[in-house]
Structure formats: structure tokens, C-alpha cells
Amino acid sequence: MADLFSSIVGSQVAKRVGVPQPTRLRRHVPGGPLCEGPVLVAGGGRFAEGIAAWLDGLGIPTVRNVDDQTRTGTTVGAVVLDLSAATDPSELDQLRVLGAPAVKALARNGRVVLVGTDPATVTDVGASATQRALEGVVRSLAKELRHGATANLVLASGDARDAVRSAVEFFLSGRSAYVDGQAVRVGTSTRTDTDTDPLRPLAGKVAVVTGAARGIGAEIARVLARDGATVVAVDVPPAGDALAAVANEVKGTALQVDVTADGAGRRIVEHAKGRHGSLDIVVHNAGITRDKLFVNMDEDRWGAVVDVNLRSILRMNEAILGEGGISDDGRIVCVASIAGIAGNRGQTNYGASKAGVIGLVTALSEQVADRGITVNAVAPGFIETEMTARIPFATREIGRRMNSLQQGGQPRDVAETIGWFAQPGAAGVTGQVVRVCGQSLLGA
Amino acid sequence: MADLFSSIVGSQVAKRVGVPQPTRLRRHVPGGPLCEGPVLVAGGGRFAEGIAAWLDGLGIPTVRNVDDQTRTGTTVGAVVLDLSAATDPSELDQLRVLGAPAVKALARNGRVVLVGTDPATVTDVGASATQRALEGVVRSLAKELRHGATANLVLASGDARDAVRSAVEFFLSGRSAYVDGQAVRVGTSTRTDTDTDPLRPLAGKVAVVTGAARGIGAEIARVLARDGATVVAVDVPPAGDALAAVANEVKGTALQVDVTADGAGRRIVEHAKGRHGSLDIVVHNAGITRDKLFVNMDEDRWGAVVDVNLRSILRMNEAILGEGGISDDGRIVCVASIAGIAGNRGQTNYGASKAGVIGLVTALSEQVADRGITVNAVAPGFIETEMTARIPFATREIGRRMNSLQQGGQPRDVAETIGWFAQPGAAGVTGQVVRVCGQSLLGA
Numbered sequence: 001m002a003d004l005f006s007s008i009v010g011s012q013v014a015k016r017v018g019v020p021q022p023t024r025l026r027r028h029v030p031g032g033p034l035c036e037g038p039v040l041v042a043g044g045g046r047f048a049e050g051i052a053a054w055l056d057g058l059g060i061p062t063v064r065n066v067d068d069q070t071r072t073g074t075t076v077g078a079v080v081l082d083l084s085a086a087t088d089p090s091e092l093d094q095l096r097v098l099g100a101p102a103v104k105a106l107a108r109n110g111r112v113v114l115v116g117t118d119p120a121t122v123t124d125v126g127a128s129a130t131q132r133a134l135e136g137v138v139r140s141l142a143k144e145l146r147h148g149a150t151a152n153l154v155l156a157s158g159d160a161r162d163a164v165r166s167a168v169e170f171f172l173s174g175r176s177a178y179v180d181g182q183a184v185r186v187g188t189s190t191r192t193d194t195d196t197d198p199l200r201p202l203a204g205k206v207a208v209v210t211g212a213a214r215g216i217g218a219e220i221a222r223v224l225a226r227d228g229a230t231v232v233a234v235d236v237p238p239a240g241d242a243l244a245a246v247a248n249e250v251k252g253t254a255l256q257v258d259v260t261a262d263g264a265g266r267r268i269v270e271h272a273k274g275r276h277g278s279l280d281i282v283v284h285n286a287g288i289t290r291d292k293l294f295v296n297m298d299e300d301r302w303g304a305v306v307d308v309n310l311r312s313i314l315r316m317n318e319a320i321l322g323e324g325g326i327s328d329d330g331r332i333v334c335v336a337s338i339a340g341i342a343g344n345r346g347q348t349n350y351g352a353s354k355a356g357v358i359g360l361v362t363a364l365s366e367q368v369a370d371r372g373i374t375v376n377a378v379a380p381g382f383i384e385t386e387m388t389a390r391i392p393f394a395t396r397e398i399g400r401r402m403n404s405l406q407q408g409g410q411p412r413d414v415a416e417t418i419g420w421f422a423q424p425g426a427a428g429v430t431g432q433v434v435r436v437c438g439q440s441l442l443g444a
Numbered sequence: 445m446a447d448l449f450s451s452i453v454g455s456q457v458a459k460r461v462g463v464p465q466p467t468r469l470r471r472h473v474p475g476g477p478l479c480e481g482p483v484l485v486a487g488g489g490r491f492a493e494g495i496a497a498w499l500d501g502l503g504i505p506t507v508r509n510v511d512d513q514t515r516t517g518t519t520v521g522a523v524v525l526d527l528s529a530a531t532d533p534s535e536l537d538q539l540r541v542l543g544a545p546a547v548k549a550l551a552r553n554g555r556v557v558l559v560g561t562d563p564a565t566v567t568d569v570g571a572s573a574t575q576r577a578l579e580g581v582v583r584s585l586a587k588e589l590r591h592g593a594t595a596n597l598v599l600a601s602g603d604a605r606d607a608v609r610s611a612v613e614f615f616l617s618g619r620s621a622y623v624d625g626q627a628v629r630v631g632t633s634t635r636t637d638t639d640t641d642p643l644r645p646l647a648g649k650v651a652v653v654t655g656a657a658r659g660i661g662a663e664i665a666r667v668l669a670r671d672g673a674t675v676v677a678v679d680v681p682p683a684g685d686a687l688a689a690v691a692n693e694v695k696g697t698a699l700q701v702d703v704t705a706d707g708a709g710r711r712i713v714e715h716a717k718g719r720h721g722s723l724d725i726v727v728h729n730a731g732i733t734r735d736k737l738f739v740n741m742d743e744d745r746w747g748a749v750v751d752v753n754l755r756s757i758l759r760m761n762e763a764i765l766g767e768g769g770i771s772d773d774g775r776i777v778c779v780a781s782i783a784g785i786a787g788n789r790g791q792t793n794y795g796a797s798k799a800g801v802i803g804l805v806t807a808l809s810e811q812v813a814d815r816g817i818t819v820n821a822v823a824p825g826f827i828e829t830e831m832t833a834r835i836p837f838a839t840r841e842i843g844r845r846m847n848s849l850q851q852g853g854q855p856r857d858v859a860e861t862i863g864w865f866a867q868p869g870a871a872g873v874t875g876q877v878v879r880v881c882g883q884s885l886l887g888a
Contacts, residue, residue, distance in 0.1 A: 089754045104739040125807045126758045132803025136795030139787025295548040311533045314570045343583025351580030359576020363569045443887020
């Protein structure tokens with residue numbers, strides 16, 4: 001227990017004093033390599049063989065055991081350890097035996113991805129505890145890695161090969177540059193369209209992004225368009241000029257509508273289907289803050305934040321999920337926040353709305369699963385935006401460094417995670433809340 | 445988002461510079477008042493009437509609406525808001541309308557307890573989101589409260605009156621002094637023994653505590669004995685003298701056994717039943733750390749930590765839960781750690797073991813529910829022990845202040861939470877992990 005605080009606090013203090021230049025993170029380049037250097041794929045689980053074969057198919061060199069690795073003498077681009085078959089805690093030592101030498105040789109911006117079995121799907125208590133233990137390893141290891149390297153965990157239920165592959169691909173890639181110390185649960189799906197263009201995985205899809213006129217929303221529009229989607233950029237009428245600029249930039253269309261207005265959902269559906277023929281992806285990004293301590297909170301601040309950030313989504317979803325709305329195998333992605341997980345001083349209203357969004361994602365994902373529709377959320381941490389640029393320097397400098405990657409994230413990092421949720425390959429990923437926070441210290 | 449970091453970081457920096465004296469927390473005194481000052485009980489949920497009637501029965505003055513409160517002009521000891529019937533996010537504004545004036549008048553060491561419905565038991569998406577939103581409110585509000593006041597949340601499934609009452613009592617009392625910003629899920633139970641002596645709620649119960657020779661374990665033994673239990677203090681033979689002293693102090697018996705030894709569980713059962721006639725409460729507290737970065741971790745460090753902290757519990761539970769073991773309506777409580785939730789640098793082994801403990805609690809609680817046995821965990825944060833006393837001053841000072849109560853907890857705070865899990869009234873509380881951390885900033 002002592003070490004928990006001495007190490008975290010000590011290293012944070014040291015960092016603040018020294019203020020070293022953080023590592024420039026490796027971000028996704030369409031057509032570029034998935035990751036740099038050979039990938040160690042090890043472990044006796046049910047996914048390792050398939051992952052190795054898939055990487056081989058991509059032309060990425062793999063090594064299958066630690067001896068091979070030691071012989072190469074070079075750095076390792078990534079380490080994928082499949083412990084999904086482990087049923088006793090003693091088997092966790094395999095992580096160390098197989099992984100430690102490779103992690104020691106990990107390249108800058110390297111990746112560690114553990115693959116396990118979702119503990120909730122395991123009936124044996126010892127096996128369930130063993131699988132849950134992987135989460136403790138990943139969260140600890142992510143705090144040890146340096147130079148932009150990350151560690152994340154994929155927990156599969158059943159034979160979720162497609163979804164495991166999709167999640168492993170995401171975590172190996174530059175798309176997950178600012179996603180660190182996360183656990184994602186994935187399951188099987190009835191997906192049939194396994195062949196997508198890797199350069200344009202969203203080709204043929206129509207995506208709606210709310211709050212798209214600026215900041216993170218505009219970047220979501222850009223990334224979805226880059227990945228092949230036709231984008232409908234939505235924002236309030238006063239943001240019309242900025243919205244039009246974004247829509248033009250991404251060769252999509254603009255729709256001026258207040259998400260809290262009656263009929264906003266219907267207008268979105270009609271626009272998408274009328275102008276573009278379908279509605280496949282909806283990103284509920286629009287959100288506001290109106291901070292005030294709870295004891296001084298007024299009705300307007302409370303109501304506006306809950307209405308824009310949460311109630312509007314519930315209302316729009318009625319039309320979006322209703323007759324003639326989003327297509328089967330559609331995607332709904334919400335933008336939550338660390339404040340909805342950890343809470344935040346001055347933000348009882350915002351924290352309520354964003355925790356509510358997480359509740360919405362959890363409940364709705366189960367209800368629309370039989371239609372093949374997934375519902376997920378991102379929870380951004382410290383992202384470099386116009387808003388954070390207004391924080392005084394010293395405070396901002398500490399805030400952006402209170403995470404394992406020792407820097408703030410970019411709007412694109414949030415957008416890339418949303419882009420992954422939207423992919424056909426992520427059909428087995430639903431009900432998840434993925435933090436895009438560089439493994440912020442803050443949590444619940 | 446900006447405010448998330450500016451407020452947290454800003455206030456933390458200010459605190460470190462000023463280093464104000466933290467509020468002396470109100471802790472449980474047997475026979476003392478449950479809380480100080482009148483309690484506002486408000487909200488239209490299904491538990492408010494019962495809670496008010498119960499408090500009236502205890503002789504604690506209650507006020508039922510904000511006008512009454514305003515008229516009294518005095519401070520409020522606690523605020524209990526029952527939003528369990530809320531089905532639309534717009535109803536969350538009731539928290540502000542009913543609660544804000546009372547929170548403004550909250551006494552030192554006051555309490556805010558929200559009561560809701562477990563979102564997982566609600567099928568309507570809007571209602572589920574609304575209930576989940578309460579978590580965002582509580583976690584944010586807990587970060588705003590000052591002077592030792594806390595905010596916590598009770599989420600009930602169904603008509604869990606007994607368990608709600610038990611949880612509200614815990615959160616109002618000094619037992620929860622260092623529990624802040626937590627959400628506890630409670631359910632119905634088949635409990636029949638509703639009449640317990642409030643001075644000795646564990647009277648007639650036999651409790652085993654592992655790792656009881658010192659620190660938190662010794663304090664658990666003291667608290668359980670104070671609450672009426674007959675305590676079997678367990679520790680390794682080398683700690684025999686200290687163990688005997690603790691056993692004598694609590695008028696219990698000592699059992700020298702290594703929890704990792706073959707037959708440890710059987711010996712515990714035989715001792716408890718042979719010497720004291722039954723086995724009702726088991727607290728798996730024994731644990732070790734052997735820190736090392738993952739890349740340098742050796743087999744001994746890894747193995748010892750996983751074996752003592754996790755595997756031993758699984759093995760002992762076989763005997764404890766087997767034929768002739770723990771009584772029906774027994775209690776199993778494990779000691780996890782924030783490191784098992786958030787991870788920690790240098791503690792991949794420890795984090796694995798403690799995350800595993802959480803997995804064990806989750807899985808086992810479901811399997812033994814039909815026997816009336818509950819399985820829960822505490823997850824301590826920065827607790828003032830011999831271990832933390834060895835941290836260098838400046839680091840220790842920051843570590844102990846990185847939480848909403850701006851101080852470290854006492855071993856007794858961990859013990860009091862375990863004591864609550866052990867109570868007959870907490871029969872509907874199972875599968876829970878309650879952090880005893882003053883709402884540490886650290887989390888996942």
C-alpha cells in the first residue's frame with residue numbers, strides 16, 4: 001500500500017519538476033504499417049494461433065516464443081499474450097515468463113495487448129478470479145511502460161475471433177495512441193461482411209455526428225470521412241458557418257438542428273436517408289458544461305446540461321432506432337467523460353449527465369443487440385482543445401501530465417476510437433466505455 | 445473537460461502549498477448517536493418513508509422538506525435523498541431542489557446519502573440512465589464537500605428495505621468515516637433475525653481474521669470483538685507472540701497457520717468449530733507485497749504474492765464453504781486494494797492478486813447466494829500504518845492528501861467497513877467492493 005502512493009506520487013512529482021518532453025505518439029496513417037517491428041504472440045489461449053496467422057497475412061513478422069525473441073536481439077514492436085485459457089492463478093506466471101523479456105525489448109510506441117476471457121462468462125470461481133487478475137496486470141504494467149508504449153486488455157466471451165482480432169488490431173495500431181490501461185469486453189456477433197477495404201473500412205456507410213462544427217466533433221467528422229463514410233455534420237444554427245466549413249471539408253452535408261429540439265431525431269433520420277440513402281452510424285457528441293458548485297447550482301445550469309448531454313440522446317434515439325431509422329448492424333457511439341466515471345468538483349450536473357450516458361450505453365446495448373446494432377461510448381480525459389487551452393499554464397501542465405503517457409490527448413485520438421467502434425469488424429464490441437485518457441490517474 | 449482538470453489539479457496544488465490541517469473525522473462510538481443534528485429525508489422513492497420512520501424510532505430528528513429545513517436555521521447532520529423512483533433525467537433536478545439548501549447547511553462531518561435503484565435491474569433505457577446518473581452526482585458532490593463530510597450512494601434492487609436501511613445506517617454513521625464517493629448495490633435477502641443488539645450486532649458470531657497479528661488485521665480483530673464476535677486470530681507461526689497478544693486483547697483465540705499451507709482452511713474450520721462451536725465470519729486479510737518492475741520481476745516475487753493474496757483464499761474457501769464449514773448466512777470478506785482497481789507501478793504481481801480477489805468476490809457471491817452467505821471486499825486506499833509511516837515525509841504528505849478528505853485513513857476505518865459487511869442487517873449486501881480511501885483521486 002505504501003508503494004502505491006510513493007511510486008505514483010513520487011514519479012508525478014519528479015515529472016513536474018523536470019517537465020521532460022513527452023514522447024511523440026505514433027498515430028494512425030492510412031495504409032501505413034499496423035505497428036513497427038516484430039510482434040511476439042504467445043500464450044496458450046484459443047486466440048493466439050489466429051492472431052499470429054492474421055499478422056502473418058498482413059506481412060508483419062511474428063515471433064512465437066521468448067527464445068526466438070532473445071535470438072533476434074532486436075526491439076519488439078508489440079507483445080500479444082493470450083491467457084484466455086488460464087483457469088488457475090498460478091498460470092498468471094506465464095505472463096512474466098513469456099512477456100517480461102519481450103516487454104524489456106519493447107520499441108518506442110510499442111504495444112502490450114493481453115487477451116483473456118471475460119470473467120463474467122466463467123463459472124469456476126478460480127478461473128474467474130484468474131481472468132479478472134489480468135486487469136490488475138494491465139493497469140499496473142501500463143503505468144510502468146515508457147516512451148509512448150501502452151498496455152491494454154481484450155476480454156472475450158466465447159469464440160469471439162472476429163471481435164478479438166478487431167480489438168487487437170485497434171490496440172496495436174496508432175488509432176489507440178492515447179488509449180492506455182483499458183479493458184474491453186468483446187463477444188460474438190452475426191457479422192457476415194468480413195471483407196472491408198482496410199483503407200476505407202467505413203466505405204458505403206452514412207454517419208451522423210452531432211456537435212460537429214468544432215473541436216472533437218469536427219475531428220470525428222474528419223476521421224469518419226477519411227475512413228470512407230459519408231458524413232452528416234450536425235450542429236446548432238448559430239454555428240452554421242463553422243458547420244458548413246466542416247461539412248465541405250469532409251465532402252458531406254450539414255444539418256442545422258438543435259439536438260434538444262422536438263423532432264431533432266426525425267430530422268436527422270430524414271436528412272441522412274433523404275440525402276444519402278441510409279443511416280448507419282450515429283455519434284452523439286454534442287455536449288455542454290455549465291459548472292457551479294452544487295450548493296449554488298441553478299435550475300438553468302442543471303437543466304441545460306442534463307438536457308443537451310443526456311435527455312436529447314434518449315429522445316433522438318426514439319426516431320433513430322424506430323421504424324425506418326438506423327440500419328440493422330448500425331452503430332451508436334456516445335461521448336461520455338472521465339467526469340462521468342470519477343466525478344468532478346463543480347460538475348454535479350455534468351457528471352450526472354455523463355454517468356447517465358454510460359447507463360444509457362449499458363442498457364441500450366443489450367436491447368438492440370438482436371438487431372446487430374452496437375452501442376458504445378468513449379470517455380475522454382485531458383484532450384488538447386480550445387477549452388483546455390484556456391486553462392492557466394501551470395495547472396494545464398499538471399493536468400495534461402497526470403496520466404501514464406505524460407501528455408494531453410488530441411481530438412483525433414477520441415475520433416479514432418469512435419472510428420474503431422464504427423467498423424464492421426467491431427460488430428462484437430458493444431456496451432463498452434473506452435477511456436481515451438492516456439491512463440489518467442483519475443478514476444473511480 | 446477543461447474544468448475537470450483545472451479544478452481538481454488547482455485545488456490539489458493549493459492544498460499542497462497551504463497544507464491545512466485536515467478535519468478530524470467523526471468515528472463510530474458504540475452507543476453514541478448515529479449522526480449529529482437533524483436529518484433531511486426527502487425524495488419520492490420507495491424507501492424515504494421507511495428511512496424517516498426508522499430514524500424517528502432512533503430518536504433522531506428528521507425534516508421532510510426543504511422549507512422545514514430553512515425554517516430551522518440550524519445545521520443539518522445529514523441529507524438522505526431517495527430518487528429510486530426517478531425514471532427520466534429531468535427528475536434529477538429534484539436532487540438540486542430538495543438537496544442543495546440542506547447541503548449548504550451541512551454540519552462538519554455531515555453526510556449526504558443518495559438512494560437509487562440499481563440501473564442493472566431497470567429495463568427502460570431512460571430510467572436506467574437516470575439511475576446511473578446518480579453515481580455521477582455523488583462522485584462529483586463528494587469532491588465538493590468539506591470538513592469531513594461525505595457523499596455516498598445506495599443502489600437497491602427491488603424492495604430491499606432491510607439492506608437499504610443497513611447501508612444508509614453505515615453511511616450516516618462514523619463507521620464510514622473514510623468511505624466517500626462510493627456506490628453500493630444492495631438487494632433483498634431471506635434474513636429473518638432482524639433484532640440485533642445495536643451495541644453488539646455480531647453477538648454470538650464466531651469470526652476468523654487472517655493476518656491478524658498486526659496492522660489492519662489486528663484492528664479488524666478488535667472491531668469485530670468490540671461488536672460482539674468471538675474472534676479467531678490467524679497468522680503465521682513467526683508472528684506468534686504478536687498474534688497471541690492480539691488474541692488475548694480481544695478475548696479470542698490464536699491459531700498459528702500459514703494461509704498458503706495445505707489444509708489451512710480445514711484447520712481454520714476445525715479450530716473455530718472445535719473451540720467456539722461455529723464459524724460465521726471469515727475475513728481474508730493476510731497479504732504481502734513484493735514490488736519490482738514487471739521487466740525485472742522474478743518467479744519468487746510473482747509467485748509469493750499471487751499465492752498468499754489470491755490462491756490461498758481459493759484453497760481455504762474449499763474447506764470453509766464445504767460440508768461442515770461456514771454457517772448458512774455466513775460472511776466472507778476479502779481485503780482487496782486500490783492497486784487491484786487502478787493498478788500500480790511496480791506492482792503487476794500485487795495488482796494481479798488484488799484484481800483477482802475482486803473477481804473472486806464477484807463470482808463467488810453469486811454461487812453462494814442461495815445459502816445466504818455474502819461475499820464482499822474492501823479496497824483500502826492510503827491507510828496510516830507502519831508501512832506508510834516509512835514513506836519519506838513529502839511523498840507521504842502528498843499521498844495522504846490525494847483524496848477528498850485530504851488525509852490518510854486509519855486501520856479502524858477498514859475494519860469498520862468489514863464490521864458492517866459482517867452484520868446480520870447487511871444480508872442483502874453481496875458481491876460489493878467498497879473502497880475505503882476518502883475518495884482517492886486514483887482509479888480506473
